Amino acid sequence: MSHSLPWLQPEQDFPPVESTWGEQDPIPGLLAAGGTLDASRLRAAYGQGIFPWFSDGQPVLWWSPNPRMVLATQQFRLHRSLRKTLQSFRHSAHCEIRIDSAFATVMQHCAQTPRAGQNGTWIVQSIVDAYTELHQQGAAHSVETWVDGELVGGLYCVALGRAVFGESMFALASDASKIALSALVALCRAQGAPQIDCQQATAHLSFMGAREIPRAQFLKTVSEQREQPDMQWKFAPVYWDQLLSDSP
Incomplete structure (x- = not known):
C-alpha cells in the first residue's frame, strides 16, 4: 500500500x-x-x-x-575489444588519464551529452553547483580520458573514504567513457575500494560486470568504507598493468 x-x-x-x-x-x-x-x-x-x-x-x-546496481571492482569484466583498446591507450604517448584537471568541464559534457530515451538532463544547475562545491572540498572527482591534449571522455563520482559512487559519464570519441571507467576501477582496486555504486541498472553496466544487490548489503559496505582513509586521487600508469593482468 x-x-x-x-x-x-x-x-x-x-x-x-x-x-x-x-x-x-x-x-x-x-x-x-x-x-x-x-x-x-x-x-x-x-x-x-x-x-x-x-x-x-x-x-x-x-x-x-532497492536493489542497488553496484560494480564490485574485482568483478569488472574486461572484454576482449576493451582490453585491446586499453593496451593501445596504455602504450601511446598521446593518451593519458588525468584526475580532477577539468571537473567542471566533465560535468558540463555529462549534462549536454544526448542519451537514448531521455529528453533533457537531470544535471541541472543546482546539481552542478552542489557537486562543484563537493569537488572543492575533495569529495567529488573527475576521471578524464585525454588524447592529443584534448578531453575526449570521462566521468565524475563521489568518494567518502573508500566508498565510491559513480554519477555520470560522457564520450566524444569511441570507448572514451569506457576507458575512464576502467581507469576508475583500476584506481579503486589499487587503493582497496571494493565497489562502485552505479545507482540505476543499465544493460551497458551489466555488460561490464555490474549487478543488482540488496540495498542492505550495499549500505553495509558503504558504512564500512566511508570510515576508511580517503583514497589518493592520482592515477599511476602501473594501475593499467595491474588491471590488464588481473581481470578475468
Whole structure:
C-alpha cells in the first residue's frame, strides 16, 4: 500500500531508507523531496546510500533504490575489444588519464551529452553547483580520458573514504567513457575500494560486470568504507598493468 512522500524542510534529517517507496508505490526507489542541496547535504545523503535525481522544474528528489546496481571492482569484466583498446591507450604517448584537471568541464559534457530515451538532463544547475562545491572540498572527482591534449571522455563520482559512487559519464570519441571507467576501477582496486555504486541498472553496466544487490548489503559496505582513509586521487600508469593482468 502506497504512503505519502516526506517533504523535507531545510537541514531536516533524511527519513530512514527503509521507508523508501517500494514496488507497490507510485515511484519505487523514491525516498523524499525538498530540503537543501549543497555539499554538506550531499555528504549526509551519500553516507546513507541516498542520492539526488530530478529534472528542471521539479523539487529536489532523493532516491535509495532497492536493489542497488553496484560494480564490485574485482568483478569488472574486461572484454576482449576493451582490453585491446586499453593496451593501445596504455602504450601511446598521446593518451593519458588525468584526475580532477577539468571537473567542471566533465560535468558540463555529462549534462549536454544526448542519451537514448531521455529528453533533457537531470544535471541541472543546482546539481552542478552542489557537486562543484563537493569537488572543492575533495569529495567529488573527475576521471578524464585525454588524447592529443584534448578531453575526449570521462566521468565524475563521489568518494567518502573508500566508498565510491559513480554519477555520470560522457564520450566524444569511441570507448572514451569506457576507458575512464576502467581507469576508475583500476584506481579503486589499487587503493582497496571494493565497489562502485552505479545507482540505476543499465544493460551497458551489466555488460561490464555490474549487478543488482540488496540495498542492505550495499549500505553495509558503504558504512564500512566511508570510515576508511580517503583514497589518493592520482592515477599511476602501473594501475593499467595491474588491471590488464588481473581481470578475468
